[in-house]
Amino acid sequence: MASTNLIIFSLFLLLQALIPFSIASDSDDLLIRQVVPGAEADGRELGAEHHFVLFKSKYNKVYATAEEHDYRLGVFKANLRRAKRHQRIDPTAVHGVTQFSDLTPEEFKMSYLGLKRKVRLPVDARKAPILPTNDLPEDFDWREKGAVTGVKNQGSCGSCWSFSTTGALEGAHFLATGELLSLSEQQLVDCDHECDPEERGSCDSGCNGGLMNNAFEYALKTGGLVREEDYPYTGKDGTCNLDKSKIVASVANFSVVSIDEDQIAANLVKNGPLAIAINAAYMQTYIGGVSCPYICSKRQDHGVLLVGYGAGAYAPIRFKNKPFWIVKNSWGETWGENGYYRICRSTHNLCGMDSMVSTVTAAVKTPTN
Numbered sequence: 418m419a420s421t422n423l424i425i426f427s428l429f430l431l432l433q434a435l436i437p438f439s440i441a442s443d444s445d446d447l448l449i450r451q452v453v454p455g456a457e458a459d460g461r462e463l464g465a466e467h468h469f470v471l472f473k474s475k476y477n478k479v480y481a482t483a484e485e486h487d488y489r490l491g492v493f494k495a496n497l498r499r500a501k502r503h504q505r506i507d508p509t510a511v512h513g514v515t516q517f518s519d520l521t522p523e524e525f526k527m528s529y530l531g532l533k534r535k536v537r538l539p540v541d542a543r544k545a546p547i548l549p550t551n552d553l554p555e556d557f558d559w560r561e562k563g564a565v566t567g568v569k570n571q572g573s574c575g576s577c578w579s580f581s582t583t584g585a586l587e588g589a590h591f592l593a594t595g596e597l598l599s600l601s602e603q604q605l606v607d608c609d610h611e612c613d614p615e616e617r618g619s620c621d622s623g624c625n626g627g628l629m630n631n632a633f634e635y636a637l638k639t640g641g642l643v644r645e646e647d648y649p650y651t652g653k654d655g656t657c658n659l660d661k662s663k664i665v666a667s668v669a670n671f672s673v674v675s676i677d678e679d680q681i682a683a684n685l686v687k688n689g690p691l692a693i694a695i696n697a698a699y700m701q702t703y704i705g706g707v708s709c710p711y712i713c714s715k716r717q718d719h720g721v722l723l724v725g726y727g728a729g730a731y732a733p734i735r736f737k738n739k740p741f742w743i744v745k746n747s748w749g750e751t752w753g754e755n756g757y758y759r760i761c762r763s764t765h766n767l768c769g770m771d772s773m774v775s776t777v778t779a780a781v782k783t784p785t786n
Contacts, residue, residue: 465494468514476516476751489519496520500702503710507699509739509761510706516751517701525701529748530719531575531626532694533619545672545776548683557682558725558743559690564588565724566599568756570749572652574624579605580747581692581720582632586642588689588724589779590666600666601648608657609635623654629692629720633671633777641667641780669780676771678763682726684776691723694773695744695760705754707741709761715769721746723774726762742770 469490472478480486496518503512517525559565566587571580579602591597605621611631612620621627621635636642641664648659674684674691685691694717699708722745729738740762750756761767 465497466490468497469493472514472518478519492521493519496702503699503702506712507708507710510699510708510710510759511704512699512702513704515702515704516748520701522701526718528573528575529571529577530697531571531577531624532718532720533578533626533628543670543672545674545680545684545688547675548680548687550679550683553679553682553686555728556726557686558727559588559685560724560743563597564591564689565722565745566597568745568750569602569650569747571602571747574606574652574654575626576602576606576624576652577747578621578627578629578632578720579609581694581722582629582636583642584722584724584745585629585690585692585775585777586633586636586666586668586779589777592689593779593781598665599645600642601645601650603650603655604642604648604657604659605632605635606650607648607655608639608659611635611638624652625654627720629694629773629775630671630673633668633692633775637668637671640664667780667782669778671775671777674774674776676766676774678765678771681723681771681774684774685723685726688776688778690745692775692777693721693723693744693770695719695721695770696768698768700746700753700758703753703758705759707739707759707761709739709764709767713768715766715772717769717773721758723770724757727759744770 472493478489480489497514499522500512500514500518504510517529520528564587565584569580571577582605583600583602587598587600590600605627606623609621609627609632611634613628613631619628619631621631639659640661643659643663644665647663674681681691696714696717697719698714699710700719723742724745725743727741727743729740741759742762744758744760746753746756746758748756760770766772
């Protein structure tokens with residue numbers, strides 16, 4: 418009986434989420450109260466305009482004309498409604514106002530995602546060996562072990578793929594040498610034009626997108642990556658200015674991990690942080706919690722870094738603990754949980770996050786006499 422009630426309740430939430438906002442009867446004030454924490458003052462609810470003022474102040478938003486200001490206010494209101502919809506579909510997370518709340522979904526995808534549209538693994542991709550999974554720890558986090566650099570910010574450049582790549586190689590280099598280095602994404606943006614020969618239009622293209630496996634192939638052929646400080650990030654496409662004598666981290670090999678989540682966890686524990694692709698539909702409005710949406714496309718459009726997992730966070734809507742993955746993003750520390758995203762684990766490729774997972778091994782230079 419309890420399971421039947423849970424199913425009925427879940428279906429009720431889902432049907433609510435799918436009701437078009439144009440016919441919803443909720444007022445803007447009710448909407449704000451639902452998706453903006455603390456949206457009340459002196460016993461009265463604050464309107465969207467007030468929260469837009471707070472939003473502009475918090476994120477230093479300035480608009481060139483009154484027309485642009487009014488347009489962005491309209492987009493902000495639309496995103497409040499979108500956050501409400503996400504909250505209904507994804508009740509174990511918190512959704513609301515983020516630094517992207519004045520962007521349309523199309524603008525957000527164009528500027529802050531960047532995984533190539535035609536995403537599939539090469540036919541000849543090297544497969545990671547199957548690892549034992551019987552002794553995996555219940556919780557694991559590479560941040561606690563010193564293998565993860567601080568959260569970075571790609572800015573309004575579709576270079577997420579380069580941050581996923583550097584994060585994986587930073588972790589692999591740490592495992593190989595004990596040294597944590599911040600590696601250059603700009604080197605990849607400017608210099609990496611590697612292509613997948615099996616897919617037209619799949620070349621790495623700086624702020625116009627790329628693929629992590631292409632980038633690993635580039636690093637393997639070029640000799641590796643330099644430090645961030647030797648090739649600083651600009652967030653813009655530029656001319657390649659690589660000094661190979663400054664390369665500090667090299668790729669020995671890379672491989673594709675099985676879609677099986679136990680294998681992903683085993684490779685994470687053994688080989689370090691993993692480069693993964695994900696569908697970022699819920700990330701524009703994500704504030705915190707464990708994201709476990711009832712509906713999510715498996716079409717990946719964003720490259721991120723898998724750094725750990727947890728045994729469970731209590732999800733009252735679903736009446737049980739939900740194990741989760743810990744994902745490092747590249748939108749700065751003001752987004753999400755100090756720059757991180759938690760998403761449900763053991764949910765069979767939720768948001769496509771299991772179907773493009775890569776591990777990389779760093780080459781260790783042999784000292785010369």
